[in-house]
Amino acid sequence: MITHHQRSIRHMLLGGAAALASLLAAGQAQAxxxxxxxxxxxxxxxxxxxxxxxxxxxxxxxxxxxxxxxxxxxxxxxxxxxxxxxxxxxxxxxxxxxxxxxxxxxxxxxxxxxxxxxxxxxxxxxxxxxxxxxxxxxxxxxxxxxxxxxxxxxxTSAELAMSVCDGAKEILVNDRKMKTAVIFSEDAAWTTPLDAGYKECLPQIGLKILDHIRMSPDTTDFTPIYNKIEGEKPDVMITGISHIGVQPTVQWKSQQVPIPMLGISSQATNSTFWKDTNGAADGVLFQSVSGPGIAMxxxxxxxxxxxxxxxxxxxxxxxxxxxxxxxxxxxxxxxxxxxxxxxxxxxxxxxxxxxxxxxxQFYGKQDQFTHGLKYGKGLITGMISQWQDGKQVAVWPAEIANGKIRFPSFIKAQNQ
Amino acid sequence: MLALQILVDGFAISALYALGATGFTLIFGVSGVLNLSHGSLMVLAAVAAWAATNELHVGAYLAALFGIGVTLIGAFATYFVVVRPLQTSRAIPKEETEIFVLTGTLLWGTMITELIAYFFTDNAKTVLPIVEGVVNVFGVRTPQNEIFTAIVCWVVIGLLWLIVNKTRSGKAVLAASMNPRGVTLLGFELSRIYVAIWAIYGVLAGIAGVLLGMFLGVSSYSAGPLTGSAFSIVVLGGLGSVSGSLVAAYVVGYLETVTAYMISPAYRFIPALLLLVVVMYIRPQGLFGRR
CATH class of the missing domain: 3.40.50.2300 (Response regulator)
Incomplete structure (x- = not known):
């Protein structure tokens, strides 16, 4: 049996050895x-x-x-x-x-x-x-x-807008024949160029912009905003949110706003988003650069x-x-x-x-986005995922997709 | 249509404000304490309920009870750890006690929110709703959860009214809020009344926090605005006046909702604050205030 006294001696010895080891390590580190x-x-x-x-x-x-x-x-x-x-x-x-x-x-x-x-x-x-x-x-x-x-x-925000538009063109315009959109973004430094990018590329892919809503990041009750958007009858809400995320998503579900969301929703990229929203995230489409189980x-x-x-x-x-x-x-x-x-x-x-x-790879001195990441096929394209049953499912681009789009029942959009 | 929308939406949020402000004003009425950790305790309720669902995997009802329980403990901690030692301290001059309590509860609230942010991040959380789905109210698609919120708030306020007006200990509380000295002369222990009032407060703040978590969701950032709105409602209604707070909650709730719908959601808090300034000028005791 080891007595208390013996144990403390052992501790002392161990401590001394550790101190000595760290001294030696420090000597090496200098090299x-x-x-x-x-x-x-x-x-x-x-x-x-x-x-x-x-x-x-x-x-x-x-x-x-x-x-x-x-x-x-x-x-x-x-x-x-x-x-x-x-x-x-x-x-x-x-x-x-x-x-x-x-x-x-x-x-x-x-x-x-x-x-x-x-x-x-x-x-x-x-x-x-x-x-x-x-x-x-x-x-x-x-x-x-x-x-x-x-x-x-x-x-960059401009590239994020491009990535969203590239994805939306295939999964919303080509596959689901959507024609109209409302931009739904928070008022912050990063969304000014994002919204400018959306305004440029959404009409190009065939989505007419019906309205552009910028809301304060302090917003807690989104009911008035959703009511306004619903009155405009867009096919989709194109999002630009990061500081907010849980609250608009939960209220979208609890109010059963029948319009799908797609875009940048940074909080939705977190694996805990499902838990934080108690599952209200189901059906949310979001752009990201990678995700669990996705072999980018x-x-x-x-x-x-x-x-x-x-x-x-x-x-x-x-x-x-x-x-x-x-x-x-x-x-x-x-x-x-x-x-x-x-x-x-x-x-x-x-x-x-x-x-x-x-x-x-980075853009060079002469390029518009100096020291920004190069965007495009073979470099970085980003991807679109959807929350389904507690999991992030990749739905675009086709090369890495591991599931099909599926909307909750209150969304009036084609599932196929 | 828009008017109906405002009527329906404003009702639930106002009921929630009313419930939150009731406990706040009761404490002030009885013990003269302005509890600036109010918002943090409401956030604590919602985050505790969220954690119960997601970490302990319990159902919606148990999670709600857990949230209320944790807030009750939080309210007692506020009283016994912060408020009472400051009130009874001999080192603090009597005339400065109130300002010490005010600062103490403010710092206490900050500590609670920082701890929540540390352990659960400052991202918003939502409480698992007890009822889900939507119903049509006057042609307005309304979440059942919103109706549930309004009903629970009013039932709880009704129960509180019954306790305060019909039970012996409730009457003592009411009397204490009118004249603390008179109550002690009648043989009631004032310190016991304080404990009772903080218990009531904890339950009310807990219920309000959990409901808010189900209805809109909360994050540690919500604490400040929640204390702020309770404060404006209570000052508007008249400090210490429960019925004044109820009326003021509806004034503020509807003012906010009208602003959010007619002008912009970004400005929803501004008109109520302007109204508060006007009231301070022309009727500093508030709409129904006694002092």
Whole structure:
């Protein structure tokens, strides 16, 4: 039997050994300093919570295979509480105190736009895994030398609109002969270019826009909005929502608004959306860049499964992009042979990386969306999924679809 | 048609406001406490009910009871951990107690919402509805859940009226809200009345929170506006006056609904706040206030 006294001696010895080991490890680390990547994200929001988790997972995988030229990757996370001020402070701390080599930051456009000048001032590479505003890449295009340190690791709003229109053309216009739509979006920085994109591409694919509704992200009661839309009798509501999601979906179901929804509904990409809405999500069509069980590329499913195994839930859309970002930052550092920011920018511009959301390449200095992800077949197209019986079912494009569209009974649209 | 729509939709939300504000005003009437953690306790009710369904896998009724139970505990915690120690503290000068209690409950509310956001994220949650489907009311397609909400609110308010006016302990509570000293002279223990009033408050806030979670859904962001609307209703109706709060709840509820339908949902809270300012100018004691 081990007495209490013996046990405490054993603890002391173990503690001493651990301290010694860490000293030795520290000695080794000096030989090869870790590559430090800061992750500034919204830990309290579902979309944001996946960002540091996915980055950590990527870092562990890379480290397990020996790191980057023997250097380990270290993820340092900062919770920004969805605030731009907190994010700027975190960015400064990350660069000045924690001496990070690159920053992965936020899914909120307003936050990324606030950080972009800081990436320029502190000459530190920053990549966003989830913001969408066109302004981010526009700033890089307009003043390349200053803003070249920022990269847009998610689709721009204009590309999101394109992706929605490409999907809607096949599944709504061709398959279901729909003719009219109402744009239903929240009032935020990222939806201004999104709505402009919708207004341009929806008529082109054959959907006449009957109305354009922008609502305050503070809206809690959507009844008046749904009543107005129903009075206009559109075939579909094209959504642009991210800060809101659960409440409009639940009220859509409880009021049995007979019009289907398709578009960007960021919260619907979260695996917990079904639970959060108590199943009201059934029938919601949403654009995303990847999803559980969907083989966008050979890396998508293994990542989603590994994430689920480690954290007990599937990643949000920004989880997929954050995971890819750690990998292609590591790849760029390897190619550049340095963590120097200017060399890293050059290497990142030459990125050609198969990630979990598609083939990742960035637009160049002369392109409209400088440092934005290239959109198109063979690169990134995005996908349309639908919530059915607690699962996200891919319905477009046909190559990756694993189910057919099925609407709840209160929706007056053809199921076939 | 639009008028009918407004009439039907405004009724349920007003009933919910009425229920939420009743407990808030009772506490003020009896103990002079303005509980600024009110919105957070309502959010707590809804999130607890949501968690009961999704984490403990219980049915809609049990989940609702769980939400109410958790809020009752939350209300007692508010009283025993925050309000009572501040009221009885000798370090705080008597004339400053109210402002300490006000600040204390505000911070307490912030702590509750931050904890909810930490454990359950700040994304909105909805409570599994007890009734589903829609019915036609005067040609308006109305969720049954909305009707259920209005009925439950009024039944609970009715029960409260019965308790306060027909039972001995209820009468003591009513008397305490009119003249606390008189009640002690009659041999009632004021501290017991306080506990009773916080229990009633916890149940009312719990029911209102769970119903709101079923009807519209809540997130930790809802806490501030919920406290704000209860506050405006109670000030509008006259602090401490239950019947004033009921009338004011309908004034505010309909004003909001009319604004949302006729102008824009984005401006729904503004006219009620303007009305509040006007009332403060011309009738600072509120519509039915005594003080």
């Amino acid at each position: 090869a300093d870790p590559i430090k990547i800061a992750v500034i994200a919204e830990a309290q929001a579902i979309a944001g919570a996946s960002i540091p988790q996915a980055a950590q997972l990527a870092a562990e995988e890379i480290n397990a295979k020996g790191g980057v030229d023997g250097r380990q990757i270290q993820i340092i996370t900062y919770d920004n509480k969805s605030s731009a001020t907190d994010s700027v402070r975190a960015f400064q701390r990350a660069v000045s105190d924690d001496k990070v080599n690159a920053v992965i930051a936020s899914y909120i456009s307003e936050v990324v736009l606030a950080l972009e000048p800081w990436a320029a001032r502190l000459k530190t590479v920053m990549i966003t895994p989830g913001a969408a505003s066109n302004q981010i890449t526009k700033a890089i295009h307009d003043d390349y030398e200053k803003n070249k340190y920022t990269f847009h690791g998610y689709l 590329t050979s890396k998508s499913v293994p990542f989603a499964d590994a994430f689920n195994k480690k954290y007990g839930n599937f990643p949000s859309y920004a989880g997929y992009t954050a995971y890819d970002e750690v990998y292609y930052i590591a790849d760029a550092i390897k190619r550049a042979g340095s963590t120097d920011s200017d060399k890293l920018v050059e290497a990142l511009e030459k990125t050609d990386w198969e990630g979990t959301i598609g083939r990742i």
